[in-house]
Amino acid sequence: MAKQKSAWFCQECGVESAKWLGKCPSCGSWNTFVEELVGGGSTSSSAHRPKATGGSVAPRLLSEIDTGSEVRRTMHDGELNRVLGGGLVSGSVVLLGGEPGIGKSTLLLQLALRTSGLKTLYISGEESEQQIRMRAVRTGTGDGECHILTETLTGNILHHAEKIKPELIIVDSIQTLQSELIASVVGSVGQIRQCASELQHFAKTHHIPVVLIGHITKDGNIAGPKVLEHMVDVVLLFEGDRNYGFRLLRALKNRFGSTGELGIYEMKSDGLAEVSNPSAMLLSHREEDYSGTAVAATLEGARPLLIEVQSLVSSAVYGTPQRSGTGFDLRRLNMLLAVLEKRSGFRLGAKDVFLNITGGIRLDDPATDLAVVSAIISSNADIPLEKGCCFAAEVGLTGEVRPVTRIDERINEAARLGFHRIYISKYNNKGLRKNPAIETVPLASVGELAEHLLG
Ligand code: TYD
Ligand code: MG
Numbered sequence: 001m002a003k004q005k006s007a008w009f010c011q012e013c014g015v016e017s018a019k020w021l022g023k024c025p026s027c028g029s030w031n032t033f034v035e036e037l038v039g040g041g042s043t044s045s046s047a048h049r050p051k052a053t054g055g056s057v058a059p060r061l062l063s064e065i066d067t068g069s070e071v072r073r074t075m076h077d078g079e080l081n082r083v084l085g086g087g088l089v090s091g092s093v094v095l096l097g098g099e100p101g102i103g104k105s106t107l108l109l110q111l112a113l114r115t116s117g118l119k120t121l122y123i124s125g126e127e128s129e130q131q132i133r134m135r136a137v138r139t140g141t142g143d144g145e146c147h148i149l150t151e152t153l154t155g156n157i158l159h160h161a162e163k164i165k166p167e168l169i170i171v172d173s174i175q176t177l178q179s180e181l182i183a184s185v186v187g188s189v190g191q192i193r194q195c196a197s198e199l200q201h202f203a204k205t206h207h208i209p210v211v212l213i214g215h216i217t218k219d220g221n222i223a224g225p226k227v228l229e230h231m232v233d234v235v236l237l238f239e240g241d242r243n244y245g246f247r248l249l250r251a252l253k254n255r256f257g258s259t260g261e262l263g264i265y266e267m268k269s270d271g272l273a274e275v276s277n278p279s280a281m282l283l284s285h286r287e288e289d290y291s292g293t294a295v296a297a298t299l300e301g302a303r304p305l306l307i308e309v310q311s312l313v314s315s316a317v318y319g320t321p322q323r324s325g326t327g328f329d330l331r332r333l334n335m336l337l338a339v340l341e342k343r344s345g346f347r348l349g350a351k352d353v354f355l356n357i358t359g360g361i362r363l364d365d366p367a368t369d370l371a372v373v374s375a376i377i378s379s380n381a382d383i384p385l386e387k388g389c390c391f392a393a394e395v396g397l398t399g400e401v402r403p404v405t406r407i408d409e410r411i412n413e414a415a416r417l418g419f420h421r422i423y424i425s426k427y428n429n430k431g432l433r434k435n436p437a438i439e440t441v442p443l444a445s446v447g448e449l450a451e452h453l454l455g
Pocket of ligand 2: 172
């Protein structure tokens with residue numbers, strides 16, 4: 001029998017070393033090396049390589065390959081279909097990451113139960129059959145055919161999968177699986193990589209989509225080796241603020257579609273509900289006027305979304321003023337404050353500035369800038385902005401108001417929700433198809449914006 005050898009692997013990036021190292025030379029993380037057993041015989045040595053026979057596949061001319069083989073299955077979940085780019089592709093492997101308790105298991109169980117006629121094999125290494133049944137009762141069962149298997153050995157799982165012949169396999173979670181083919185501990189880099197590659201091989205040879213649930217580490221990355229993300233076809237991230245009901249589903253990688261789409265759900269007492277009209281839910285419908293709030297007409301993927309931005313500017317109590325932003329990049333907030341100070345003469349250097357995007361949503365769209373600046377101007381002067389106004393433009397370092405993409409869609413969504421005025425960049429104004437229901441105000445600079453808002 002071949003002698004068992006061991007090697008040290010970085011748990012962050014999967015790099016291999018012959019001895020323990022304090023700092024990973026590849027990804028730079030500290031104290032992440034763990035010893036794992038590796039199978040006998042080195043795979044990298046060419047001396048022991050068996051004689052090549054040419055294999056079962058031969059090179060083919062690209063133009064001769066048939067493209068019609070990509071089969072998509074539409075699921076009973078409009079938001080997931082949107083994020084995937086139109087349904088699950090057969091033979092694809094999808095990795096779904098997210099914090100504990102965010103609702104990954106609920107999302108996939110619902111999918112399995114509600115997609116009519118879908119035969120699913122749901123593998124759980126985390127919960128018992130009874131727990132899953134209780135969750136299913138809570139979320140309401142549908143007419144999908146869902147088989148539950150509480151097993152963690154990949155050999156047994158694939159054996160059952162061969163017998164049941166499911167149309168979808170869900171693995172909850174990849175970190176709990178174990179392969180008999182290698183000897184390292186459950187949850188280690190080697191095990192995760194091995195189990196994922198066995199499942200991937202099964203998916204590709206049987207043309208069945210496989211969805212893997214993955215844990216994430218404290219800094220928001222999917223736990224396990226980075227190679228896991230490279231191996232799979234689609235990486236989805238399920239996120240949201242625990243204190244709010246909203247959950248967002250994003251694609252970080254998608255071999256079959258765009259990564260710009262966003263799925264929005266709301267966690268209710270009977271499971272996750274799709275939010276198909278998010279703008280209307282994200283705006284607070286208050287009667288009183290407060291200073292410091294402004295509405296941004298943003299885009300998330302293909303969808304326009306109107307979101308409220310709140311800001312509070314007050315005199316700093318301590319020497320160093322505080323700046324904090326929830327749902328908005330702090331460096332960008334500091335940049336906008338510097339622009340306001342330098343280009344329009346607002347004295348904000350000695351003020352605390354707090355910024356909050358409602359609904360626990362994180363905004364990356366540069367078109368949010370103008371609403372952020374307006375909310376800060378309004379709070380600083382303690383003058384509420386006129387009701388029914390919204391904003392869509394980027395702010396540049398010179399204080400200029402810059403154009404943003406797909407302005408027509410933003411304007412139409414604002415008009416649809418009853419807004420009567422939208423502030424945009426004057427560069428967006430050219431060639432704009434006017435919507436009679438809403439007035440557009442073109443702006444050149446932040447100074448001009450302040451004149452409009454403060455009168
Ligand atoms: P879960 O799917 O177990 O999360 P994950 O698999 O990502 O760890 O979701 C657990 C949370 O969701 C739990 O805190 C309770 C909440 N929840 C509801 O609010 N409503 C429901 O119908 C269900 C099933 C869960
Ligand atoms: Mg779970």
